[in-house]
Amino acid sequence: MAKNRKLLIGCVADDFTGATDVAGIFAKSGMKTTVLIDVPDEGLEIDADAIVVALKTRTIDPSDAVAQSLAALRWLQHRGAAKFYFKYCSTFDSTERGNIGPVLDAMLAELGGDFTTACPAFPANARTIYKSNLFVGDIPLSESGMKNHPLTPMTDSNLVRVLAPQTSQKVAGCYHETVKQGVDAVRAWVSKARASGYGVAVLDAMEDADLEVIAAAFDDAPLLTGASGLAYGLARTMFEGGAAAAREPEPSTLPGGSRAVISGSCSTATNGQVEKMLQDHEGFRIDVEQLATGQDVVKEALDWAKGRLGQKPVLFYATAAPDQVKANQVKFGVAEAGTMVEGALSKIAKQLIDRGVSELIVAGGETSGAVVKSLGIKQLDIGNEIAPGVPWVSSPTAAGRISLALKSGNFGAPDFFVQAWDKL
Numbered sequence: 001m002a003k004n005r006k007l008l009i010g011c012v013a014d015d016f017t018g019a020t021d022v023a024g025i026f027a028k029s030g031m032k033t034t035v036l037i038d039v040p041d042e043g044l045e046i047d048a049d050a051i052v053v054a055l056k057t058r059t060i061d062p063s064d065a066v067a068q069s070l071a072a073l074r075w076l077q078h079r080g081a082a083k084f085y086f087k088y089c090s091t092f093d094s095t096e097r098g099n100i101g102p103v104l105d106a107m108l109a110e111l112g113g114d115f116t117t118a119c120p121a122f123p124a125n126a127r128t129i130y131k132s133n134l135f136v137g138d139i140p141l142s143e144s145g146m147k148n149h150p151l152t153p154m155t156d157s158n159l160v161r162v163l164a165p166q167t168s169q170k171v172a173g174c175y176h177e178t179v180k181q182g183v184d185a186v187r188a189w190v191s192k193a194r195a196s197g198y199g200v201a202v203l204d205a206m207e208d209a210d211l212e213v214i215a216a217a218f219d220d221a222p223l224l225t226g227a228s229g230l231a232y233g234l235a236r237t238m239f240e241g242g243a244a245a246a247r248e249p250e251p252s253t254l255p256g257g258s259r260a261v262i263s264g265s266c267s268t269a270t271n272g273q274v275e276k277m278l279q280d281h282e283g284f285r286i287d288v289e290q291l292a293t294g295q296d297v298v299k300e301a302l303d304w305a306k307g308r309l310g311q312k313p314v315l316f317y318a319t320a321a322p323d324q325v326k327a328n329q330v331k332f333g334v335a336e337a338g339t340m341v342e343g344a345l346s347k348i349a350k351q352l353i354d355r356g357v358s359e360l361i362v363a364g365g366e367t368s369g370a371v372v373k374s375l376g377i378k379q380l381d382i383g384n385e386i387a388p389g390v391p392w393v394s395s396p397t398a399a400g401r402i403s404l405a406l407k408s409g410n411f412g413a414p415d416f417f418v419q420a421w422d423k424l
Contacts, residue, residue, distance in 0.1 A: 006049075007051060009084075009235070011026075011053065012085070017364075019380075027391070036379055039075055055068050056366075070106055070107070073111075083223075088227065090125060091134070092134060115200070118171070121205035131175055146267075167199075169200045174201045176210070186203075214233055215236070257356045260349075261417050262317075265365075265367065270407075271319050271321075273416050277418055283316070286316065292331075292340060316345065360404050361404075365408060372406070376398070378395075383403065383424070388411070389408060392405050
């Protein structure tokens with residue numbers, strides 16, 4: 001890293017959409033920010049205020065998630081980061097085994113800390129926490145579309161109850177009545193909680209101002225954990241100039257190639273975005289049963305794309321209703337069904353880039369990870385924000401520089417796929 005710039009924040013993200021999400025927050029706060037894919041080579045030098053290491057650890061075995069996360073953390077430690085951040089989804093995507101709790105425990109121990117946050121609130125995307133319960137808009141998490149997530153179904157909205165079985169730390173809820181009183185009130189609450197043997201605080205947050213209070217109250221903690229909302233508070237407390245330094249990142253430089261959308265998510269939001277795009281654009285549906293029988297769906301999709309690639313985007317999607325997703329999982333296995341779809345979509349994406357597509361939207365965390373890895377991308381530069389939590393990013397590839405939007409399945413308005421190009 002360049003000697004004239006101190007690395008302020010070292011962040012480990014548990015998926016690629018989350019990595020670009022949090023990097024966009026840091027960049028918009030005025031910080032020079034870079035996303036690195038997987039743990040970088042030891043000798044890599046990066047001049048940045050914030051570095052986000054993007055991993056694909058959300059749904060893998062907890063021990064593997066811990067090992068990869070610690071490797072990323074240690075790389076960031078060696079770069080002299082002043083503060084560390086573990087970024088996960090604003091819908092707290094996890095299972096009874098993890099992976100949020102195990103990774104949190106390991107990172108906290110590595111840094112010698114004894115207390116940290118668990119705050120996935122992101123008010124700009126209608127993710128709020130009240131009395132330790134996570135809401136998606138006005139709906140409790142367990143009643144939202146996340147209850148049908150194919151890999152991490154969220155059936156409990158209370159984050160203390162969700163996190164407690166995953167972590168060796170005692171988990172307590174710090175309610176909004178405390179947070180709204182300000183930094184000193186939160187610090188006093190933390191002091192009492194720590195004295196009572198607690199190690200993790202699930203903190204209520206209803207608006208951006210609450211996130212600034214929380215970040216400031218934990219200014220001496222080596223590790224914070226949460227979604228991109230808390231990163232917003234962290235950036236404003238750590239970066240010299242704060243809000244006065246905030247700026248929009250420079251637009252991406254593009255070669256003007258073709259446009260496409262790759263959608264592997266079956267979330268409620270993405271299903272609506274696919275439906276909206278199909279009203280005025282052509283699409284090719286990826287069918288799990290056809291993949292399972294050995295049908296060459298990838299070749300069929302690419303043959304279909306011939307003559308259709310141009311300035312009007314085309315869509316490749318694996319959208320399915322919750323009942324169909326569950327039926328596929330029962331028939332083919334949870335992991336197997338997901339792997340087949342991700343494999344097909346990532347192969348299609350790679351061939352599309354080779355055929356001149358230079359602007360690509362990818363929907364779904366697992367799909368985004370598979371696509372980025374298939375393209376051999378190692379570093380992402382942050383561009384303009386499309387919507388809260390989704391910036392354009394760009395990277396050089398063998399086929400030339402491309403722009404990507406890696407979108408969490410749950411983010412974006414119904415016309416996201418149609419309107420995103422206007423933000424380039």
